[in-house]
Amino acid sequence: MLKHLLLVSQNSQHEQALFNWVLAFAQSQQASITLLRVLPEPDAGILLWFDRVLPMEVKQQQVQTVRDEWALWKDQAAQAGVVLNTEVLFGKPFYRAVQYVMTHSVDWLIKQTDEHTNEPLGSLFNSQDKHLLRKCPCPVLLHKRGSALPFKKIMASIDVDLDADTLAPCAFNQAILKSALQVAQQQGGGKNTVLGACYLEVVHAWQADAENLVHYWNPDLSEADLLKWTEDVRQQHLTVVEQEVDAVSAPEVTFDIVLPKGSAIEVIPQVVAQHQIDLLVMGTLGRNGLPGMIIGNTSESILEKINCSVLALKPDDFVSPISAI
Numbered sequence: 001m002l003k004h005l006l007l008v009s010q011n012s013q014h015e016q017a018l019f020n021w022v023l024a025f026a027q028s029q030q031a032s033i034t035l036l037r038v039l040p041e042p043d044a045g046i047l048l049w050f051d052r053v054l055p056m057e058v059k060q061q062q063v064q065t066v067r068d069e070w071a072l073w074k075d076q077a078a079q080a081g082v083v084l085n086t087e088v089l090f091g092k093p094f095y096r097a098v099q100y101v102m103t104h105s106v107d108w109l110i111k112q113t114d115e116h117t118n119e120p121l122g123s124l125f126n127s128q129d130k131h132l133l134r135k136c137p138c139p140v141l142l143h144k145r146g147s148a149l150p151f152k153k154i155m156a157s158i159d160v161d162l163d164a165d166t167l168a169p170c171a172f173n174q175a176i177l178k179s180a181l182q183v184a185q186q187q188g189g190g191k192n193t194v195l196g197a198c199y200l201e202v203v204h205a206w207q208a209d210a211e212n213l214v215h216y217w218n219p220d221l222s223e224a225d226l227l228k229w230t231e232d233v234r235q236q237h238l239t240v241v242e243q244e245v246d247a248v249s250a251p252e253v254t255f256d257i258v259l260p261k262g263s264a265i266e267v268i269p270q271v272v273a274q275h276q277i278d279l280l281v282m283g284t285l286g287r288n289g290l291p292g293m294i295i296g297n298t299s300e301s302i303l304e305k306i307n308c309s310v311l312a313l314k315p316d317d318f319v320s321p322i323s324a325i
Helices: 016-029 055-069 071-080 093-103 127-135 171-184 211-217 223-247 264-274 296-305
Strands: 004-008 032-039 084-090 108-112 140-143 154-157 198-203 253-258 279-283 309-313
Touching (some): 004 016, 032 055, 055 084, 071 084, 127 296, 171 198, 171 223, 171 279, 171 309, 198 264
Parallel strands (some): 004 108
């Protein structure tokens, strides 16, 4: 269960649907909510235009304006029985948001994207979003502005290591799957209206890296034998993915495993688009020493190509480059 959700609010007029979802999610998790607005520092030159107005007075006026904007949300939270706190800070938005996460035991940071785009290959996330994805230590949920809530179709992206010394489930994969389940199991979210069951898709991109070498080593290998060898590799990946899914221990959930063959950068955005996914849950960094895990540039390339909301996680040993104070 989550205990503390941080909603980074930029303009409440465009965020009412997101707040309604966060409020319902907080109720299901028995969590509190903090609303955070980060405003720019007043410029000393601009203050010269105001007679007898001090920087602190300008800040106090700005803070009060934001708190007045949130008054209806506070009433909503009170009626729902959810503890709601407010915080108005000054500085760089992503920097101050990450600092708040690091000093206030935030479980998830939630934010709406700035622009609504229907371009399938357009970049959905701006520079502030990308900084959060790279540097925030807790999971970051970026809701695509203008897209429907609650999320109806949720997909978790995981990777597996066929050369691992143990068949024990990967802790990072388990965190990704469980986070996706937390969203899917929320009232009204991720429900199959026909069966009344919680439904979640799990995608894993795989490649038969030695496919060309196998053919080179044995040029007399028939096409049928090569296809059989490739299918054996796919089956190995499927077996490990099924073990990861089974380890979640959620019998009330229907998992649909999707195993596209190819580079994760290419096939995952394609699957997300083809399956009309509303929320992709994925890792933005892999554990050191885990071959094939989506890390660094690979992860960013995937995020550049998707056109849906994303919940991005980092491994437990991730250290943010931003100082807490």
